[in-house]
Amino acid sequence: MRALRKLVAVEAKLFLRDRATVLFGVLFPTALLFGLGAVPALRESTPDTGGLRSIDIWAPTALVFGMVMIAVQHVPAVIATYRERGILRRLSTTPVHPRSVLLAQMIVAFVSVVVSAALMIFFGWAVLDIAPPQRPGEFVVAFVVGYAALLGLGLISAALVRTSSAANQIGTLLFVALMFFGGAFLPRVVMPDVLREVGEFIPPGLQALTTAWSAEAGEITATAGGQPFWLQIAIMAGIAMIASAVAAKLFRWE
Secondary structure (H helix, E strand, C coil): CCCHHHHHHHHHHHHHHHHHHHHHHHHHHHHHHHHHCCCHHHHHHHHCCCCCCCCHHHHHHHHHHHHHHHHHHHHHHHHHHHHHHHHHHHCCCCCHHHHHHHHHHHHHHHHHHHHHHHHHHHHHHHHHHHCCCCCCCHHHHHHHHHHHHHHHHHHHHHHCCCCCHHHHHHHHHHHHHHHCCCCCCCCCCCCCCCHHHHHHCCCHHHHHHHHHHHHHHHHHCCCCCCCCCCHHHHHHHHHHHHHHHHHHHHCCCC
């Protein structure tokens, strides 16, 4: 446990030195929400949205940017770098097992997405008057399970790639695909029904996050006959478990 704490401290320092990851993974969701909040039309409520503003409906989507970036781009790139430089192989000959390094990396990554979410929720409420999640318990479940599903996909990438360059390329493709089909690039309310239906099965489960944040916003963005909240959670949990099992099977230390 003592060794793990030291590894977490080291990984946290390395994370903070990665300015691009801190900027886009931690700070960008808040900055994006502020940028959208600066558009007057997005701060106006309409009868079609049940009195909600567009910025209120879109707020949960901003969280997804940081979650996806950390899970499928940052984590695989770091693990691939450690493998490429032989760090994982050398650690396997010491009392500090490489699994401890991976666990420390995942702990730091998870803390970073929690900080990103906390910043966005707080400043969204304080500056833009966006109400915090109405169902905090369900929101935490959706957030954790959705991130776990994303991380599972990221770990498959980390298990397969051998270089940091390849990890960055695959991570970018995954980022674009997940953001598009998950409904983060376009507000779900304006997406075709087929894409919104597909998005209910794409990590991190944006519809579940939206419903937990605001039941009214969830109804607006949901498709007709959309999956119930807990079924969406079960789907994300299943993806997380299957992806993690596949990653563990394929993973190589060198």
